[in-house]
Amino acid sequence: MKYVVTGGAGFIGSHIAEGLVANGHEVVIFDNFFSGKKENVNDLLAGPNASLIEGTILDSATLRKAFEGADGIFHEAAIASVPRSVADPRETHEVNLSGTVNVLMAARDCGVKKVVFASSAAVYGDKPELPKRESMMPDPLSPYAVTKSAGENYCSVFSRLYGMQCVSLRYFNVFGPRQDPGSPYSGVITKFITNTLAHKPVTIFGDGKQTRDFVYVKDVVRANILAMESPVSGVYNVASGSQLDLMELLEIVANVSGIRVPVEFVQPAAGDVRHSVADIAVAQEILGYVPGCSMREGLGETVQWF
Numbered sequence: 001m002k003y004v005v006t007g008g009a010g011f012i013g014s015h016i017a018e019g020l021v022a023n024g025h026e027v028v029i030f031d032n033f034f035s036g037k038k039e040n041v042n043d044l045l046a047g048p049n050a051s052l053i054e055g056t057i058l059d060s061a062t063l064r065k066a067f068e069g070a071d072g073i074f075h076e077a078a079i080a081s082v083p084r085s086v087a088d089p090r091e092t093h094e095v096n097l098s099g100t101v102n103v104l105m106a107a108r109d110c111g112v113k114k115v116v117f118a119s120s121a122a123v124y125g126d127k128p129e130l131p132k133r134e135s136m137m138p139d140p141l142s143p144y145a146v147t148k149s150a151g152e153n154y155c156s157v158f159s160r161l162y163g164m165q166c167v168s169l170r171y172f173n174v175f176g177p178r179q180d181p182g183s184p185y186s187g188v189i190t191k192f193i194t195n196t197l198a199h200k201p202v203t204i205f206g207d208g209k210q211t212r213d214f215v216y217v218k219d220v221v222r223a224n225i226l227a228m229e230s231p232v233s234g235v236y237n238v239a240s241g242s243q244l245d246l247m248e249l250l251e252i253v254a255n256v257s258g259i260r261v262p263v264e265f266v267q268p269a270a271g272d273v274r275h276s277v278a279d280i281a282v283a284q285e286i287l288g289y290v291p292g293c294s295m296r297e298g299l300g301e302t303v304q305w306f
């Protein structure tokens with residue numbers, strides 16, 4: 001099969017591209033290197049089954065060129081940051097939502113049968129009911145979450161109107177090698193590891209008792225491939241199904257790295273969610289998704305990568 005991965009040189013996109021090539025598929029990596037990096041895909045591009053189109057999802061003509069003859073699209077390109085979206089809602093709106101509409105339209109126009117869209121647990125917001133189930137009403141608390149929730153609605157509408165299948169995968173807190181340690185908007189695990197290995201204090205926004213459902217990137221790749229290969233549309237949680245608070249997380253990072261650093265507590269971040277954990281029963285039942293990596297295993301591989 002021939003697949004296009006938008007954001008294919010980014011953190012999650014590059015792992016998906018790698019997984020597809022490993023499964024014998026042909027992959028077009030579509031990226032504008034806004035946050036993606038050439039070094040994430042150099043090895044893949046050296047082989048015969050991956051190619052690169054440098055372009056933005058805001059440019060429909062280049063998207064159509066990339067999508068011609070594709071069997072499916074993994075749409076990972078986005079500005080993936082809650083705080084950045086709070087600082088500049090319009091930028092996130094343009095890339096994440098207008099960009100997604102462009103991707104869906106280009107897929108439709110090129111007769112692509114399937115789109116798998118990277119959505120986010122952020123769409124659930126901060127309601128007290130846990131675990132988060134796909135049937136719950138979205139309650140976005142940040143512009144970023146609004147774009148992901150609306151992107152899901154577009155996917156649903158495109159699958160109804162145009163006879164294509166669209167799956168939205170609600171990623172919980174994804175971590176693993178290649179999450180940019182240099183970005184101020186990196187995920188908390190990447191920040192904790194970066195500072196720990198440099199023997200510098202870590203910063204915690206709030207009291208550190210907020211919880212997240214951390215999922216290793218290799219499980220996210222598995223979920224994407226299952227979603228592409230299952231003849232379904234719809235919305236599915238992609239997570240580990242277990243809940244960890246930031247203090248517990250820091251303890252595991254200390255154990256895995258053998259280094260313990262001090263903590264600086266500061267004000268909670270605007271738009272932050274207090275608790276998050278997924279129910280993964282629907283993904284399990286419909287897609288056959290079962291997370292295979294433990295937190296320790298994933299963190300061990302991530303620390304190794306640094």
Ligand code: UD2
Pocket residue numbers: 080081082119120121122123171172173174185186187188189191192203204205206210212246268269272273276
């Ligand atoms: C949200 C989404 C996630 C993904 C991500 C993209 C939820 C539950 N999750 O992740 O699915 O879309 O956005 O960016 O909405 N923190 C610290 N110190 C730091 C960095 C972070 O205390 O140095 C805190 C932060 O305030 C938050 C937690 O750690 O309470 C996790 O933050 P994050 O930026 O890793 O991810 P999060 O949950 O905003």
